[in-house]
Amino acid sequence: MDRPSPPSLAAEPLPISYILPIAAAFPQTRALTGYLRRLSRQVDEVIVVDGSPADVFEAHDAAWSGHVRHLRPLCPTPNGKVGGVVTGIFAARHEHVVIADDDVRYRRAELSRLVGLLAQADVVRPQNWFHPLPWHARWDTARSLLNRVSGGDWPGTLGLRRSRFLAAGGYAGDVLFENLELVRTIEAVGGREIVACDLFVVRRPSTTAHFRNQRVRQAYDELARPHRLVAQLAILPLAVALTRKRRFGALALLAAGSVVAAEAGRRRGEARAVFPPTSALWAPAWIAERAVTAWLALGTRLLLGGVRYRSGRLARSATSRAALAARHAR
Known part of the structure; x- marks a missing residue:
């Protein structure tokens, strides 16, 4: 009688193309080499x-070419990440593509889940969470929790179908909020998005200096979503008016409401497994920040013509849905 073959010690690589766009002033070999080697064993193409x-x-x-495809961007764009993404997708061999920033750290289980979701949709938006958690990562986590109850958070990674991206002919490279631009472009050509609030992918926190530099830029993103921008612009005048009238109870009630909303985001989609119980308590601090930076972002647009990005400025946050729909209809 034949003996059964022993199970394979290593699972077959997933049929995915994983694209990492990067532009670094200093070598990132220490931060990324181990992750890229592990990733190259888990997916067919990095x-x-x-x-x-x-x-x-x-x-x-020298550090990576033995286990990844290491390419130069073929189409430089004002937002350099877009040029990297477009180059990677056109070079990819697989239909299912993962785009991820250099601070995102996937595990095989999360990549497998993403493949399953791409069988149902053309673009998938997972949920990032920070580990470890310095103070500024806790601060930014409040933003994620509030986003989870208002349309979903915007992570540093997306999954998408290459064929749908090619049908769209790429996406604009002169916008700041490039992930929103990409999703809107896919939807404009008939694609379907899934906001996977329960697909958690870890993200390494930035330095404190980088976090500070991102405050106005993150607020500038909301120029692409005017209804959110208007709501955020209203916070500061409202807070000033309540303070002048000495209605501190109303201010406290608004702060408590933000904590309740953030906690609702933490309880959605099993998120309590990755977001600590104290996460929602940072919501008033983040809202106070956005009350100021929303006005700074608007001033940056009106007075300076756009937000600083590398050596230049970007005027547009993202293209409106109506403009994309009209463009692709033509």
């Missing part, structure tokens, strides 16, 4: 599109 200076590119190439 593509790093690298817009770094020549010396940094060469250091990356």
Whole structure:
């Protein structure tokens, strides 16, 4: 009688193309080499599109070229990430594509779940969570929780179908909120989005300096969603008016309401498994920040013509749904 074959010790690589666009001033070999090696055993194709200076590119190439496809961007764009994404997708061999920033850390189970969701949709938006949790990551977590009850959070990663992206002919490279632009473009050509609030993918927190530099830029994103921007612009005048009238109870009630809303986001889609119980308590701090930075973002647009991005400025946050629908209808 034949003996059954022993089970394979290593699962077959998933039929995915994983695209990591990067542009670094200094080599990221220490931060990324171990992750890319592990990833190359889990998925069939890893593509790093690298817009770094020549010396940094060469250091990356020496460390990574043995287990990933290491490419230069073929189509430079004002928002450099877009050029990296477009280059990677056109080079990809697989229909299912994962786009991820360099601070995102997938595990195989999460990639497998993403493949399953892409069988039902053309673009999938997972949920990032920070680990570890310095103070500024806790602060930014409040933003994620509030977003979870108002249309879903915007992570540093997306899953999408390559064929739908090619049908759209790419997406605009002169916008700041590139993930929103990509999702709206896919939807404009008939694609379907899934907001996977229960697909949790870990993200490494930025430095404190980078966090501070992102405050106005994140607020500038909302120029692409005017109804949200108007609501955020209203916070500061309302707070000032209540303070002048010494209605501190009303201010406290508004702060408590933000905590309740953030906690509702934490309880949605099994998120309590990754977001600590104290996460919602940071919501008033984040809202106070946005009350100020929303006005700074608007002033940046009106007075300076756009928000600073690398060596230039970007005027547009994203293209409206109506404009994209009209463009693709033509």
